[in-house]
Amino acid sequence: MSSSQCFENPPSKNAAFGAGTVQELGGLTAYLTGPPDSKLAILLISDVFGYEVPNLRKLADKVAAAGYFVVVPDFFYGDPADIDNPQFDREAWKKNHRTEKGFEDAKPVIAALKSKGVSAIGAAGFCWGGMVVVNLASSDDIQAAVVLHPGGITEKEIKEVKVPIAILGAEIDHLSPPEQLKQFGDMLSTKSEFDSFVKIFPGVAHGWTVRYNVEDESAVKSAKEAHDDMLNWFIKYVK
Secondary structure (H helix, E strand, O other): OOOHHHHHOOOOOOOOOOEEEEEEEOOEEEEHHHHOOOOOEEEEEEOOOOOOOOHHHHHHHHHHOOOOEEEOOOOOOOOOOOOOOOOOOOHHHHOOOOHHHHHHHHHHHHHHHHHOOOOEEEEEEEHHHHHHHHHHHHOOOOEEEEEEOOOOHHHHHOOOOOEEEEEEEEEEEEOOOHHHHHHHHHHHOOOOOOOOOEEEEEEEEOOOOOOOOOOOHHHHHHHHHHHHHOOOOOOHHOO
């Protein structure tokens, strides 16, 4: 994850935003929304800007409205990327917040959901979170995955995927260019044991699904299309 696009267009944060509550789950602070007694759960894993972004919480509430218990953990332990801070060291931050750690941190959250009686779990990730989700998709921990404008995922990781996966990419993406995502789609399509889907959204850049300008009608429309694709994937495979 080295593209400057990962850190471009930082969104505002609002710790109080959303219809849900902030609680501890599986050792992490998390934004929780939706029916807590649902047998179906969705894990949303943020980009580098963390779990307090209103657009992300708005999406979590939308998924929750479909009947899912939605968990948006703070994988950065109160230390999301803060590029407006002149002291912010991008490289040091990336070393302190590796996606491998995110993958390990996700496991107790998933275990906590299962201990609550959840029988099926989907996971969606954005940029940094997409890299975590691809690794979760190679485990038995989740039933379906959606990756939105992923960070630097590899062919090896794609080869190890074993659950239905949708990859939603941007036309303007230096880190995960459309050609690469289409190659991933070709690789996934050879696996007949599960469904896969790759879609490239025209005219949008890396980060478009959670860092869109709410005043820009076209940006909102593109983000909503991706959100709907994500939700429909979960409705199909997390049940």
